[in-house]
Every structure is written in C-alpha cells, then in structure tokens.
Amino acid sequence: MSxxxxxxxxxxxxxxxxxxxxxxxxxxxxxxxxxGTVTIIDPEGTPYDRPPLSKDYLAGKAxxxxxxxxxxxxxxxxxxxxxxxxxxxxxxxxxxxxxxxxSRTQAxxxxxxxxxxxxxxxxxxxxxxxxxxxxxxxxxxxLRGELAAGRRVCIIGAGLIGAEVASTAxxxxxxxTLIDPVKIPLTAAVGVELANRLHAMHEEHGVQVxxxxxxxxxxxEEGYVVTTEDPTAGEFPADVVLVAVGIVPNTELASxxxxxxxxxxxxxxxxxxxxxxxxxxxxxxRIRTADGILLRRHEHWESAMRSGETAAAxxxxxxxxxxxxxWMWTDRYGHHVEAIGDMTAGEPVVRTDNGRPSAEFxxxxxxxxxxxxAIDPGTTIRAARxxxxxxxxxxxxxxxxxxxxxxxxxx
Amino acid sequence: xxxxxxxxxxxDIDDDEAIVVPGDVNGTGNPIAVFFTEDEYYxxxxxxxxxxxxxxxxWVEGCEVECPIHAAKFNLCTGQAMNLPATIPVRTxxxxxxxxxxxxxxxxxxxxxxxEADQ
Numbered sequence: 001m002s003x004x005x006x007x008x009x010x011x012x013x014x015x016x017x018x019x020x021x022x023x024x025x026x027x028x029x030x031x032x033x034x035x036g037t038v039t040i041i042d043p044e045g046t047p048y049d050r051p052p053l054s055k056d057y058l059a060g061k062a063x064x065x066x067x068x069x070x071x072x073x074x075x076x077x078x079x080x081x082x083x084x085x086x087x088x089x090x091x092x093x094x095x096x097x098x099x100x101x102x103s104r105t106q107a108x109x110x111x112x113x114x115x116x117x118x119x120x121x122x123x124x125x126x127x128x129x130x131x132x133x134x135x136x137x138x139x140x141x142x143l144r145g146e147l148a149a150g151r152r153v154c155i156i157g158a159g160l161i162g163a164e165v166a167s168t169a170x171x172x173x174x175x176x177t178l179i180d181p182v183k184i185p186l187t188a189a190v191g192v193e194l195a196n197r198l199h200a201m202h203e204e205h206g207v208q209v210x211x212x213x214x215x216x217x218x219x220x221e222e223g224y225v226v227t228t229e230d231p232t233a234g235e236f237p238a239d240v241v242l243v244a245v246g247i248v249p250n251t252e253l254a255s256x257x258x259x260x261x262x263x264x265x266x267x268x269x270x271x272x273x274x275x276x277x278x279x280x281x282x283x284x285x286r287i288r289t290a291d292g293i294l295l296r297r298h299e300h301w302e303s304a305m306r307s308g309e310t311a312a313a314x315x316x317x318x319x320x321x322x323x324x325x326x327w328m329w330t331d332r333y334g335h336h337v338e339a340i341g342d343m344t345a346g347e348p349v350v351r352t353d354n355g356r357p358s359a360e361f362x363x364x365x366x367x368x369x370x371x372x373x374a375i376d377p378g379t380t381i382r383a384a385r386x387x388x389x390x391x392x393x394x395x396x397x398x399x400x401x402x403x404x405x406x407x408x409x410x411x
Numbered sequence: 412x413x414x415x416x417x418x419x420x421x422x423d424i425d426d427d428e429a430i431v432v433p434g435d436v437n438g439t440g441n442p443i444a445v446f447f448t449e450d451e452y453y454x455x456x457x458x459x460x461x462x463x464x465x466x467x468x469x470w471v472e473g474c475e476v477e478c479p480i481h482a483a484k485f486n487l488c489t490g491q492a493m494n495l496p497a498t499i500p501v502r503t504x505x506x507x508x509x510x511x512x513x514x515x516x517x518x519x520x521x522x523x524x525x526x527e528a529d530q
Binding site (some may be wrong): 071249305329378 | 468478479496
C-alpha cells in the first residue's frame with residue numbers, strides 16, 4: 001500500500017474481543033458518525049467493565065447489570081451487533097473471520113481486542129483444579145462463591161489484582177495470606193514511598209504477608225497447601241487459592257495470521273498492526289515506535305479506552321486523538337490510589353500527611369513533572385495530569401507542601 | 412420539586428469550586444452540588460451516577476466537572492455524562508442569582524438538561 005494513496009474508509013469493521021478496548025473502538029466509530037457495519041465478536045457476549053470484578057462486584061456490592069459499559073439498548077440503538085462466538089482464525093488478506101462454531105464473517109477492517117489471560121504458575125500443582133484466577137466475570141463469580149467469613153484465602157501475587165482481592169476478602173471476613181517474591185510490590189507504579197505504605201496496609205488489616213517465591217501447591221483433605229522456596233518459611237494452608245501473577249497477552253490469532261508479535265501484537269502509534277487491514281488495541285497490543293522501540297504494554301483501564309479511540313480514528317483516516325500522560329487507579333482497605341505518567345523517571349518529591357507519605361511526584365532535571373501518584377488524592381492527580389500534559393513547571397517547595405492544593409499550582 | 416432556597420452569597424464559592432447542599436436541606440433527599448465557574452453558577456446532583464463519589468470534590472473545567480474517583484465527566488449545563496465509566500446523566504437544578512444571593516431551585520431542571528423533571 002503506497003503512502004501516497006489515502007486509504008478508503010472500510011465499509012465494515014469486525015472487532016474481536018469485547019473488553020473496554022474493543023467496546024471503545026465500536027463506540028468511537030459510531031460517535032464519529034461512522035455508518036458502516038460494526039460487529040463485536042466475543043464468546044462472553046455483551047461487553048462489561050472489569051475493574052469492579054476485584055472490588056464491589058467481588059464483594060457482592062454490585063451486580064452483573066451494573067457492570068455494563070452502557071445501557072443494554074445502546075447496542076441496538078447504535079447498530080453494533082454483538083456475536084457471542086469464539087474466533088478461531090482470521091485471514092487478514094480476505095478479511096474473513098472464522099468462528100469456533102463454523103460460522104464466518106467478513107469485514108474490510110479487523111480490530112484485535114484480544115486482551116490477556118491469567119498467567120499460571122509454572123510450579124508443581126500450579127495447574128491443580130480449583131485454583132482461582134481473576135480476569136472475567138465468570139472468574140469473579142467463582143471466587144465470590146468461595147469467599148466467606150473464616151475461609152482461609154491464599155493469594156499468590158501482591159500486585160493490583162492480588163492486593164484488591166486481599167482487601168475485599170478481608171472485608172468479607174476471610175483469613176488472608178498474601179505471597180509475593182517482591183518485598184515491596186508496585187514501586188514502579190506508585191513510587192517506593194507510597195508502595196511501602198500501601199503494602200503495609202495488608203498487615204495492618206490482619207493479612208499474613210509472605211515474601212517468597214511460590215514453589216508448590218498441593219491439595220488434600222485439609223484443603224490446599226502452598227509452599228515457598230524458603231524451607232524455613234513454613235507451609236501455608238488455604239481453602240481458597242488465587243493465582244494473581246499477571247497476564248499473558250492473547251496474541252495467537254495474530255501470530256497465526258502472520259502479524260508481527262513480541263509479547264504483544266505489535267502496532268504503530270495508530271494501533272495498526274503489520275497488516276493494513278488489521279488493528280490491535282488494549283492489553284494485547286504493544287506499540288512499536290517509528291524508530292523501532294518497543295514500548296511496555298500498559299495494562300490499565302484508561303489505556304485500553306484510549307487505544308480504542310485511536311484505532312477508530314485511524315480506521316476512519318482521521319487525525320489521531322492526542323492523549324496525555326497515562327493514568328491508573330486502584331483501591332484497597334477503603335483507600336483510593338491513583339497514579340499518572342511515569343513513576344520510574346526523574347527524581348522524587350514526596351508529600352506527607354501526618355508523617356506518612358501521601359503523594360509522590362517525579363521531576364525531570366529541568367523541573368518538569370513526569371509522574372505523580374497519591375493515596376486518597378482528591379483532585380491532586382487530576383491537577384498533576386494538567387501539570388504534566390501542559391509542561392507547567394511548579395515550585396518545588398510548594399510541591400512538597402501538603403497544605404498547598406496542587407490545583408493552585410496547576411492553574 | 413421544593414421551594415427555592417438561598418444557599419450562598421456571591422463570593423462564598425471560589426472559582427472552579429463547589430458547595431454541597433445536603434439532601435435534607437434541599438428537600439430532594441439527595442445532596443446537590445452548586446458550582447461556580449467562569450462567572451456562572453450551576454447545580455447538579457452531587458453523587459456521581461457511576462460510583463459513590465461527590466462531584467463537588469471533582470475537577471471543574473470548561474463547563475464540565477470530572478468525578479474525583481474515576482474521571483467520568485459531566486456537563487454542568489445539561490448533566491450529560493461525557494465519557495466512561497459514567498453513562499447515566501445527572502440531574503440539573505436551576506440556580507438563580509438575586510442581587511448577591513444565590514438561590515437554588517431543587518428539583519427544577521435547567522433548560523436543555525438531559526433529564527427533565529420527575530424523570
């Protein structure tokens with residue numbers, strides 16, 4: 001395809017995968033006035049929102065209907081067909097999408113919104129039946145059915161999902177053990193000061209925190225037993241085991257179809273894969289910049305949404321939306337945590353609240369903010385977003401002063 | 412719909428800030444946020460339609476308020492939900508400036524609001 005010839009807008013778009021990224025692609029196409037055929041193909045059917053799966057939905061405080069990304073009649077009103085099938089293969093050259101039930105559909109553009117699947121532990125017993133993972137609504141339903149007061153819950157992995165489930169399980173009254181090989185998880189996401197405070201919350205809420213690499217899981221009459229590589233650490237009995245050690249991006253459809261894949265489906269900044277008919281969005285997509293640098297996959301809610309918006313614009317041949325610094329949130333033990341930008345770059349400026357770190361900002365050598373994270377931030381991270389996106393250089397003394405609302409510095 | 416009530420005096424609400432009028436005070440049973448931005452007053456139901464959060468604590472900019480928890484934006488003029496994760500609009504309430512007094516008409520939607528009265 002020559003760069004000199006503008007691409008024609010495709011008459012049909014098949015979106016494979018109905019997570020937030022796939023849904024947002026469809027929504028953005030329609031919001032842009034696109035009148036072609038839009039189909040979302042996902043064995044789970046109607047798209048739903050995943051963040052509550054480890055929080056309110058798992059706790060039984062939200063029901064399945066509340067997980068909907070839009071009211072149920074949105075799909076008919078916007079002529080977006082949802083096909084509840086699993087896709088077996090795609091043929092990019094012809095645009096044919098083959099489903100597991102033998103049906104097929106053909107589209108001029110294909111969007112791969114395949115997401116990821118929970119990584120399993122490569123240890124003895126790592127494939128035992130009954131181990132829980134948490135990615136889908138069905139996973140959450142299964143786990144929810146097992147959480148009850150007094151149940152012994154062992155969570156392997158203290159990242160975002162593991163920590164959120166620990167908090168939810170404590171709330172339900174479970175006895176929780178949390179195992180992770182990393183002494184202080186999430187330092188790259190929120191900086192070491194906040195990561196320390198957040199991780200300490202587990203023990204403050206009665207969770208047994210174990211620093212160790214899980215070495216085996218067994219199951220007997222007394223339930224499960226988890227061990228770590230440290231033989232002196234003891235064994236950890238449990239009624240329920242959740243493995244929350246990250247995801248593996250679902251790239252097989254892409255690699256089988258001949259697209260470039262490297263721990264993610266490789267896309268350009270417009271979310272285009274190496275085939276001109278195919279885009280990829282969300283957790284499974286990985287951006288390769290024009291100079292060949294592979295970016296880290298950013299497995300967060302807002303990133304998924306943004307990638308869908310970008311893909312829709314790209315499919316329609318429109319200017320790509322300009323997105324600023326990437327944002328994420330998490331909740332634990334009644335605290336809301338947000339981070340924006342890059343918490344591994346620059347130098348830290350830390351705010352404290354009653355002697356405890358409440359926010360950390362990362363500043364480049366020239367004083368420009370590149371990242372911010374905060375616990376119960378109010379509008380602090382929103383203000384940081386503005387400061388980062390607009391390149392506002394703020395006074396470092398005021399930045400470190402918790403009594404100065406960041407909002408004042410952002411204007 | 413309840414009787415209009417005086418909720419503040421001009422100058423009480425800083426630029427791009429809001430006050431909350433509790434539900435038992437405004438008579439609707441739900442807290443109402445009264446915003447001041449770009450020399451205008453706006454009132455919306457205070458609770459985000461997506462999750463439990465006070466919009467009065469949100470980020471006000473360009474005739475929109477952004478929820479402080481999950482960043483859903485609502486149009487201050489119409490109550491429309493502008494982006495995910497919110498999809499349901501919030502109720503608007505008419506605000507009137509009488510001299511230097513700010514009067515709220517709880518339950519009276521503004522003209523052009525997405526949600527009409529008693530919807």
